[in-house]
Amino acid sequence: MSYRFLKGHGTENDFVILPDHDGTVHGDLSPERVRALCDRRAGLGADGVLRVQRDEAGRWFMDYRNADGSTSEMCGNGVRVFARYLAEHEGESFPVEVATRGGTKVITAEGDGELLTVDMGAPVVHGRTVVGVPNHTWSALNVNMGNPHAVAFIDDLDQAGPLLEGPDFDSGVYPEGVNVEFVVRRGPQHVAMRVHERGSGETRSCGTGACAVAVATALADRAERGTPYTVDLPGGTLTIVWTEDDRVLMTGPAVLVGEGTTDL
Template sequence: MSYPFLKGHGTENDFVVLPDPDESVHGDLDPDRVRALCDRRSGIGADGVLRAVRRDDGWFMDYRNADGSISEMCGNGIRVFARYLHERQGEDFPMRIQTRDGVKVLTNDGDQLTADMGAPVVLGATEVSVGHLSWAARHVSMGNPHAVAFVDDLADAGSLLEAPGHDPAVYPEGVNVEFVVRRGTHHVAMRVHERGAGETRSCGTGACAVAVATALADDAPRGTTYRVDVPGGTLHVVWTDDDRVLMTGPAELVAEGTTDL
């Protein structure tokens, strides 16, 4: 069976978008097919797959990691998803998108899209490691789990081809690990290893977790905007007075076609 696809990215965190309004693709979207689509040599190439499903009460974003596993949420992905709905399905902003982590509201200001990612859940201290190095980390949930570690140099995390070590009792289903350095006042940079995808050029939920952890470390007042630099660009994140995390960044559609992968 062949079916249409689009390719998009948010700060170079890239995705295959599969329009599936009538759920005709769902039965074929097993982990093997997701891995084939995301393969960067024999497939289209992506960090994950966004399946666009129309329901009676709106659109649902079915997100799959590059390894075929299901994820609760994807911050860069939901901006790409909103860009697709606006440009190809005629949906207007503000836009409500259903996810496995509840409904997210998207707004736009020119090329920049803002996603209300909801309330963060700040949990306890934990630890992550790469090789013989280990760091204290903050456990933050943005619908999916994150471990945020402040380091002296982003190079200390190595290549991140392998998942950083973590406590399986704290993260039984794996974890996204962010390594963070300070660049200035309310300005940080990060690298990330995403569970199910490896090191990626950006992670939207990770940037949100980093902003929350940094605001707590700084004792910053709510409403403070943090600039988070990722290898693929820049995101801006605000933890609001009413306990919402707002993430702003670009989203682009760069290709479309038909595939039988």
């Protein structure tokens, strides 16, 4: 069976997009198919899959799968790419509402439309935990942005090592796994990060992770709400604002780079 796909990325966090409005093309979307599509040597290559569906209420629903085939509640870069697809291929105009397992997100276009802003909702801060890699451990802040994050401030991003394996974490705190962010300061309201995402490994960018990092940094700075934070990732830069009304707004690019058919 051949089926349509598109490829896109947000700050080089890349995704295969599968149009499947009523679920008849991919059925339950097996983990094996997701892994085949995301394979960077034998497949199309991606950090995850975005299946485009309609839910029972007729809303656009982002069925997000990690590269290992597991489901995830949210993907901040992915939802911007999803909105870009809806605008360019489904005739939607901004602002666009997208239902996800982490709640409904509203995406707006900035200026000439190159950058998109997504309202990620309210963060939930649970307290501190511990994460580690070989020869290093750090205190980390447990921040939920629709999916779980552990944010650790370190002295040098190289301290995180190659991140070929997932960092150590407390499975009692994160029974379903966690995205771990390693953060250094670059200047006032400016940080850089690396991330190991559950189910995908180290990625070039993580939108929800950047939001969690901005929240953790703002709390450490005791910054006023509405202060913009710049977050540098290996794949680009995102701007995050934690608003007075307890919303986290993330702004960054979303690009579609190609489309075709495959029988993977």
